[in-house]
Amino acid sequence: xxxxxxxxxxxxxxxxxxxxxxxxxxxxxxxxxxxxxxxxxxxxxxxxxxxxxxxxxxxxxxxxxxxxxxxxxxxxxxxxxxxxxxxxxxxxxxxxxxxxxxxxxxxxxxxxxxxxxxxxxxxxxxxxxxxxxxxxxxxxxxxxxxxxxxxxxxxxxxxxxxxxxxxxxxxxxxxxxxxxxxxxxxxxxxxxxxxxxxxx
Numbered sequence: 001x002x003x004x005x006x007x008x009x010x011x012x013x014x015x016x017x018x019x020x021x022x023x024x025x026x027x028x029x030x031x032x033x034x035x036x037x038x039x040x041x042x043x044x045x046x047x048x049x050x051x052x053x054x055x056x057x058x059x060x061x062x063x064x065x066x067x068x069x070x071x072x073x074x075x076x077x078x079x080x081x082x083x084x085x086x087x088x089x090x091x092x093x094x095x096x097x098x099x100x101x102x103x104x105x106x107x108x109x110x111x112x113x114x115x116x117x118x119x120x121x122x123x124x125x126x127x128x129x130x131x132x133x134x135x136x137x138x139x140x141x142x143x144x145x146x147x148x149x150x151x152x153x154x155x156x157x158x159x160x161x162x163x164x165x166x167x168x169x170x171x172x173x174x175x176x177x178x179x180x181x182x183x184x185x186x187x188x189x190x191x192x193x194x195x196x197x198x199x200x
Contacts, residue, residue, distance in 0.1 A: 007187030008194040014181025018093040021173040024166075025090025028083050035079045042072045062156045070153040078160045085167025089174035110190045113182040120182075124175040132168035139165060 045053055046069065055066040063071065091097045104112055141147075142158035149155070188194050
């Protein structure tokens with residue numbers, strides 16, 4: 001019973017960590033609408049051969065004091081990057097990430113839990129920890145040097161680069177949560193649900 005109580009606690013903690021890491025990815029889905037709007041404005045602006053779409057006096061983060069067609073084009077790529085990096089942890093939480101289904105579909109749930117745990121421990125966590133470290137340094141360098149577009153587009157490039165370490169951190173949190181959940185599930189008999197009322 002003590003082993004199963006520990007398993008139940010690990011499953012709850014793992015699910016909580018995965019839910020927290022998935023929340024930004026769920027919210028970032030709304031950026032798809034913004035991305036579509038930016039693309040439509042870009043197409044219309046290109047057809048009308050407009051270069052500068054708007055100017056203002058107060059400097060805004062990322063945009064600076066104007067929005068040009070170049071900036072709009074860069075904004076499309078940056079929005080796509082934000083969506084992808086924030087949605088990674090959400091995909092892991094929903095179990096919709098890429099797998100080698102040819103093999104995993106033949107495995108029992110317990111075997112998949114063991115493979116996921118080992119993969120998360122030895123592949124996912126080390127890879128994204130390293131990527132977060134190097135991307136943080138790149139973001140810091142972009143901030144220190146005031147990196148911006150070389151072609152009159154967006155400024156404050158560090159804001160965009162900061163999404164990479166944030167996304168890596170979310171994936172690390174999701175991976176840690178999945179490890180805890182799977183270890184907790186492995187402490188229970190196969191097929192049992194440690195969170196159901198019958199087993200409480």
